[in-house]
Amino acid sequence: VIITSLTITAILVFFIVPLTIVFFIYLSNILLLIYQRSSEVKADPLSDVWDSARKNIARFWDIYARVWHGYELHGVENLSEGPGILVYYHGAIPIDYLYFLSRLFLWKKRLCLSVADHFVFRLPGLKLLLEVTGVIPGTREECLNALKNGYLVSISPGGVREALFSDESYQLMWGNRKGFAQVALDAKVPIIPMYTQNVREGYRMFKERRFFRRLYESTRLPFTPPYGGLPVKFRTYIGKPIPYDPNITAEELVEKKSVIILFSMHNKVCKGKFLFSFQTKAAVQALIHKHQTIPGNIWKALLERFDKRRK
Numbered sequence: 001v002i003i004t005s006l007t008i009t010a011i012l013v014f015f016i017v018p019l020t021i022v023f024f025i026y027l028s029n030i031l032l033l034i035y036q037r038s039s040e041v042k043a044d045p046l047s048d049v050w051d052s053a054r055k056n057i058a059r060f061w062d063i064y065a066r067v068w069h070g071y072e073l074h075g076v077e078n079l080s081e082g083p084g085i086l087v088y089y090h091g092a093i094p095i096d097y098l099y100f101l102s103r104l105f106l107w108k109k110r111l112c113l114s115v116a117d118h119f120v121f122r123l124p125g126l127k128l129l130l131e132v133t134g135v136i137p138g139t140r141e142e143c144l145n146a147l148k149n150g151y152l153v154s155i156s157p158g159g160v161r162e163a164l165f166s167d168e169s170y171q172l173m174w175g176n177r178k179g180f181a182q183v184a185l186d187a188k189v190p191i192i193p194m195y196t197q198n199v200r201e202g203y204r205m206f207k208e209r210r211f212f213r214r215l216y217e218s219t220r221l222p223f224t225p226p227y228g229g230l231p232v233k234f235r236t237y238i239g240k241p242i243p244y245d246p247n248i249t250a251e252e253l254v255e256k257k258s259v260i261i262l263f264s265m266h267n268k269v270c271k272g273k274f275l276f277s278f279q280t281k282a283a284v285q286a287l288i289h290k291h292q293t294i295p296g297n298i299w300k301a302l303l304e305r306f307d308k309r310r311k
Contacts, residue, residue, distance in 0.1 A: 017229020018203065021095055024064070028057050029129035036128065045131035046111065054111070054132060058102035065099035068231050069202065070305050073103045075238030079110075083147040084190045084241065085180055086112065086154035087280050089172065089288065090162040091199035092226040097154070100194070100236050101133065113146045115155040115180075119221055140183055147187040154194075155180050157280075164216060164224050167207075168200050168296035170288050172281060174254070181253040181280065190241035191253070193283035197235040197291045201301035203228040232301035239287050242280060253279050 035041065035053045043049035065071035079086075088097065097114070104110055113134040120126075120135065136142045138155065146153050156162065157174040166173050184191050203226045206212075212224040242253070293300055 014227040015225070018093060018226050020229075021093065024060075025129070026125060028060070029126050031057065032128045032132055045128070046134060050132050051109070054105060057133075058105045061098055061102040062106055065102065065234070069096075069099070069234035070231075071096075071099045071103070072235045073100060073107075073238075074235060076104070076107065078192060078238045078240055079104075079108075079152065080190050080192065080241055082189070083150050083187065084152055084192055085143075085147070085184050086152055086192050086194050086238075087180060087284060088154065088156050088194040089170065089196070089199070089284055090156035090158045090160075090166075091196065092163055092203040092205050092228075094156070094163070095203070096196035096199045096234050096236060097156075099234065100196075110152065112152040112154050115143065115153065117160050117220075119160070138179075140179065140186075143180075143183045144187055147183070147189055160220075160222050161216070164205055164222055165213060166200070167205070168294075170200060170292055170294055170296065172285060174281060178250045178254040181250040184244065184253065185246075185248070185250060188244045188246075190243050191280050191283075192241045193239040193280060193287055195237055195239075195284060195287035195291065197237065198232045198296065198301040198304070199234065201228075201232045201296045201298045202230060202234065230298060230302060231305065232298065233304035233307075235291065237287050237291055239283050242283060254281055 032053055041049055062071075091097075101112055101114070104112060111134050113136050115138040116130075116135045118137065121130065121137070134151070136146060136153075143153050143155075157177040157180060158166065158172055159177075161175070162173040181191070205224050205226055215221075215223050245253075288294070
């Protein structure tokens with residue numbers, strides 16, 4: 001009986017918060033459906049008609065963020081006034097990203113469209129929530145259209161693979177993905193790096209991943225269950241934007257590349273300094289190295305909730 005009780009308690013401790021998040025997400029969709037039917041709203045889900053409903057949903061998630069994770073958002077001033085592409089590290093559960101969307105809308109009344117993996121659109125009962133919060137497929141056409149209309153567009157190049165198989169070392173798992181960089185070049189918009197401190201200490205995946213990795217690569221479905229949900233400190237940092245440069249390629253924009261040329265001619269020293277960009281991958285890694293203890297430590301992340309000096 002004691003062993004059974006301890007096992008059940010451990011399961012509840014490890015999985016109750018992730019399951020609660022799923023419950024709240026579905027509750028958000030139900031509330032939007034009630035609003036839609038009671039107000040007889042038939043407008044485009046991205047239109048201003050839905051702003052009051054979006055604001056109420058954002059308030060709920062912002063309260064949850066404050067209470068459970070002491071959530072902070074830094075660097076909002078780095079967001080471009082016009083369109084741009086936000087690139088971020090994907091935690092085991094991207095709840096930090098949901099916090100960011102909520103606070104951005106409450107502070108700036110600004111909607112950031114989110115590129116999601118195709119499996120998200122297969123989840124039952126979330127259609128209206130996805131539409132109202134601006135979740136879009138990651139096709140080039142969808143992204144370019146959103147940028148053309150002046151939206152911020154966010155993407156995690158690591159996606160589900162990074163969520164499932166990265167760990168407390170905070171390794172970026174982008175592979176050869178550079179489509180977002182080409183979209184930024186085509187749309188002539190800046191790329192803005194973003195990272196949330198301690199996101200892997202809040203929610204983690206199991207260490208034994210060989211079986212789940214093979215399963216994911218063959219099905220492209222996230223079967224690995226996340227666990228945790230500890231009330232560690234979350235701080236989201238938005239880095240300096242990488243401006244559009246017509247002379248740079250998508251490959252260079254993804255990786256770190258800088259050029260400084262000093263040359264002399266006819267005994268006259270000319271200094272030609274090519275303006276360089278800290279490209280996306282390096283920029284996200286820089287945010288991680290600046291703000292994250294590596295490897296991540298759960299106890300330190302918990303103690304940061306009470307570190308008044310950091311506040």
